[in-house]
Amino acid sequence: xxxxxxxxxxxxxxxxxxxxxxxxxxxxxxxxxxxxxxxxxxxxxxxxxxxxxxxxxxxxxxxxxxxxxxxxxxxxxxxxxxxxxxxxxxxxxxxxxxxxxxxxxxxxxxxxxxxxxxxxxxxxxxxxxxxxxxxxxxxxxxxxxxxxxxxxxxxxxxxxxxxxxxxxxxxxxxxxxxxxxxxxxxxxxxxxxxxxxxxxxxxxxxxxxxxxxxxxxxxxxxxxxxxxxxxxxxxxxxxxxxxxxxxxxxxxxxxxxxxxxxxxxxxxxxxxxxxxxxxxxxxxxxxxxxxxxxxxxxxxxxxxxxxxxxxxxxxxxxxxxxxxxxxxxxxxxxxxxxxxxxxxxxxxxxxxxxxxxxxxxxxxxxxxxxxxxxxxxxxxxxxxxxxxxxxxxxxxxxxxxxxxxxxxxxxxxxxxxxxxxxxx
Amino acid sequence: xxxxxxxxxxxxxxxxxxxxxxxxxxxxxxxxxxxxxxxxxxxxxxxxxxxxxxxxxxxxxxxxxxxxxxxxxxxxxxxxxxxxxxxxxxxxxxxxxxxxxxxxxxxxxxxxxxxxxxxxxxxxxxxxxxxxxxxxx
Numbered sequence: 001x002x003x004x005x006x007x008x009x010x011x012x013x014x015x016x017x018x019x020x021x022x023x024x025x026x027x028x029x030x031x032x033x034x035x036x037x038x039x040x041x042x043x044x045x046x047x048x049x050x051x052x053x054x055x056x057x058x059x060x061x062x063x064x065x066x067x068x069x070x071x072x073x074x075x076x077x078x079x080x081x082x083x084x085x086x087x088x089x090x091x092x093x094x095x096x097x098x099x100x101x102x103x104x105x106x107x108x109x110x111x112x113x114x115x116x117x118x119x120x121x122x123x124x125x126x127x128x129x130x131x132x133x134x135x136x137x138x139x140x141x142x143x144x145x146x147x148x149x150x151x152x153x154x155x156x157x158x159x160x161x162x163x164x165x166x167x168x169x170x171x172x173x174x175x176x177x178x179x180x181x182x183x184x185x186x187x188x189x190x191x192x193x194x195x196x197x198x199x200x201x202x203x204x205x206x207x208x209x210x211x212x213x214x215x216x217x218x219x220x221x222x223x224x225x226x227x228x229x230x231x232x233x234x235x236x237x238x239x240x241x242x243x244x245x246x247x248x249x250x251x252x253x254x255x256x257x258x259x260x261x262x263x264x265x266x267x268x269x270x271x272x273x274x275x276x277x278x279x280x281x282x283x284x285x286x287x288x289x290x291x292x293x294x295x296x297x298x299x300x301x302x303x304x305x306x307x308x309x310x311x312x313x314x315x316x317x318x319x320x321x322x323x324x325x326x327x328x329x330x331x332x333x334x335x336x337x338x339x340x341x342x343x344x345x346x347x348x349x350x351x352x353x354x355x356x357x358x359x360x361x362x363x364x365x366x367x368x369x370x371x372x373x374x375x376x377x378x379x380x381x382x383x384x385x386x387x388x389x390x391x392x393x394x395x396x397x398x399x400x401x402x403x404x405x406x407x408x409x410x411x412x413x414x415x416x417x418x419x420x421x422x423x424x
Numbered sequence: 425x426x427x428x429x430x431x432x433x434x435x436x437x438x439x440x441x442x443x444x445x446x447x448x449x450x451x452x453x454x455x456x457x458x459x460x461x462x463x464x465x466x467x468x469x470x471x472x473x474x475x476x477x478x479x480x481x482x483x484x485x486x487x488x489x490x491x492x493x494x495x496x497x498x499x500x501x502x503x504x505x506x507x508x509x510x511x512x513x514x515x516x517x518x519x520x521x522x523x524x525x526x527x528x529x530x531x532x533x534x535x536x537x538x539x540x541x542x543x544x545x546x547x548x549x550x551x552x553x554x555x556x557x558x559x560x561x
Contacts, residue, residue, distance in 0.1 A: 025525060032438035032521045032531075052496040054503060056528060143492040163495025163522045179518065216453060217487060217515065245453065245489035245517055364457070365493070376461045399458035399468060 001030050001176065002037040010172055018066035021058050022168035029165060030176025039177045042134060044077040044170035045125050045142040047163075048112060051104040058164070066171075067114040074173030076118075078129055080144065081108050082367070083121030083336040083360035090352065091359035094331070097368035105367070115171065121360050122335030124234055124306040126150050131157070136256050139181055141169040145245070146238030146305045146392070152180060152248035153237050156256035161247055180247050183266075186257070188250045190215055191270035194224035196278045200410045201235045202389045204228065206281040208236035209288070209391040212243025214274065221250045221264040228254065231308055235390070238305045242392045288394050291385060291407035293424035297417040298384030299401065303333030304362055304393035309341045311411070312358070316347035318415040319354035325421035329383070330356035356418070362393070363400040370401040378402075387417050428560045431542055433535045435512075437554040438521045441530030443510040444550035447543050447558075448473060448481045455490030456497040456523075465506025473545060482549040483508035484539055488517030498523025510551040512539050532556055 003011065011027070013020040026038070053060045082097075082105050097105070112119055120128050123144050131140070132155040142148050142159040143166045151157040160179040162169070169175040179185055192211055198204055211220050220240070228236070233254070240246035250258035258264035291297075302315060315332055324330050332351060334342070339358050342348040348358050363370040363383075370383050379402065386397045387407035397403040407414075407423050417423050450473055456462065459469035465479035478501075488494060498520070501507040507527050513520065516533035524531035530551045539556070543549060548559040 025522075028439070028525050029518065029521060032436070032516060032525075033518075034436075047493065047496070049493075049496050052499050052503075054499045054526060056526060058526060145490055145492050148492065160518045161492055163492050163519045164526060165495075165518070165522055216489070217517065242490055245487070364491070372457065372462065376463050396458045 001027060001035055004038070007038050007174060016066055016069055016071060018062045018071055019171060021062060022172050025058065025168050026165065026172065026174060026176055030178060033176065033178035035176035035178040037177055038174040039139055039181060040173055041075055041139045041141045041169050041175045043075055043131055043140040044073065044166050045144065045147060046077055046079045046117065046166035046170055047143050048079060048081065048108045048167060050108050050111060051101070063111065067111050071171060072116040073170040075170060077116070077170040078120045078125050079112055079117045080123065081105060081112060081119045081121055082365070091357050094357050095359060095361045095366055095368045097366070101367040117170070120335060120337070122306045123147065124335060126155070127306065127308055128335050128337040131155070139175065141166045141175050145241035146234065149237035149241045149246055149249065150234060153251060153255050154233050161245065186248055187219065187266040187268065188221035188258070188264040189218040189271050190220050191273045192220055192222045192276055193273065194222060194276050196276060196281060198225065198232070201231050202408065202410050203281060204232040204235040205239045205389065205391045206284045207276060208239030209243035210276065210280050210284045211249070212240040212246050215246060216244045217246065219248050219250065220246065221252060221258065221261070221270065223252050223261065225251055225254065231311055234305050239391045242395050285408050288391055289406045289408040291387070291405040291423055295405055295423050296385055297387045297407060297421060297423050298328060299386045299403070300328070300330045300414050300418045301333070301362065301386060301388045301390070301393045302331070302411065302414060304388060304390035306360070307332060307334040307338065309338050312338065312342045312347050314411060315415060316350040318412060319356060320350050322354055322419055324355040324418040328418055328421050330418040331362070332356055332358050333360060333362045334358060336360050364396050372400045375400055375402045387414050387423065389414055431558040431560070433537050433539060433542060433556040433558070435532045435535035435554050435556065438516050438533055439524040439529060439531040440553050441528070442552045443482070443530045444548070445480055445482045445509040447484050447545060447547045447549045448476050448478055449540065449543055449545045450485040451540050452485065453487050453489035454485045455488065456494045457491035462497055462500045463504055465501055465504065476545070478508045479506035480509050482510045482512060482551065484512040484543050486540065487513050487515040488520035492519055494519045495522040495526060498527040498529065502527040512543070512551065512556060514538060514540060
């Protein structure tokens, strides 16, 4: 791989051990894909998760030493650090995070401040830090499968699916040029004609999961989606990354680089054409959710990915003056910044008075209960029967919440289940 | 080591290294989140391999999918001492490549033959850089 003089200086250790190991890692990653050079990135959305760092070349001591010696990120960088410090005491209690993990989360928050990283603590950072002002095609480095698909698809930014590399590219400002950073890999492959009216966010979530399963990691082109809301776009992009590992989709007329079908296919023809009717959406729902009408619901998860303020207003209105059934748990996930808006506008109180909890830590990532760490080592624990409006929440629920029956419905159906304790 | 005639495959070494062991094969994309028990290294993805261990095995699957946190989950498997000996993929997902880099697990992809058609669970497999040798069970 071609390296600039500055890349070489980073690699030689001139800027310290962490920058050196970061560059080594990025070169290894680039070599795995035969990247020809490094490119500048302009923005990063990263995880730190220092408690997960192993004992190898990249290790916690190196990380702490770098923070102490004044190493900073080279580009605006945001991160996801659970949001445990700012969420309400009720939410903290509900997340049941063990004290040692809570301490490690606080340590990460401090490390992030020292590196110059801003914690947004949300899986939907595009709701609170709008970077769509970047020119079309700007190279960024992003974690979080749903956000990655959103940045590429809705804003026309370029990122691969990143893990640790997002943080490492933030402190070096560099990333190997491969994958979705290159024009030729952004060409559409399959055409999906949507022949059903998408009435609810749930329909977008089902459609995304269905498309993801078919295309895997290829680029789907989607025709027939008109005037989607932000909630719909976050539902479809996120679920494509769960059903498959879609990094970029061209939603014709919405995706900036796919204003027309020809632009989406780079003036070529689709390899295959697939029609989507209500039948495909219904079969996707049946594949994911085995719960039947009239059965008990114990746990309701909304905000996967995190709710917009408008979703919270809608949920609060459905809950106003009502109480959720005793013994039923209703978690509504959102970014801390949006939870604050909900608080000052009075919606958080409406939700809490009804018995629901507004929080920023879902079972997918919760280091407490329910979450994968706890649920994998405590097979006897279960949240019971779970309901959501999100295919992602339901797809991961058996593993991360040890759930029994699963229900997929609209927000209205989910809130109704929270109040009655029954589905339908 | 088995006595049968070995089959050789050649591919791209995503993480260079040498390792060998019994193969465990999943004919699909794999997400460590939700499909692998990270404490014990057990497959919890529904299917014929459910309940089998990936610890010390040559883990063969189509590609990664889903959560971007899977890089860190390879680290967790390593911390728990239940990481696979090697990874063989049809296509290399960047998240899983990164997991293999941090946990120092030899990884091969883009092989000249489809490893899912050649390798079966229980076969003995050796990975050396981009070279894969399979001794059928």
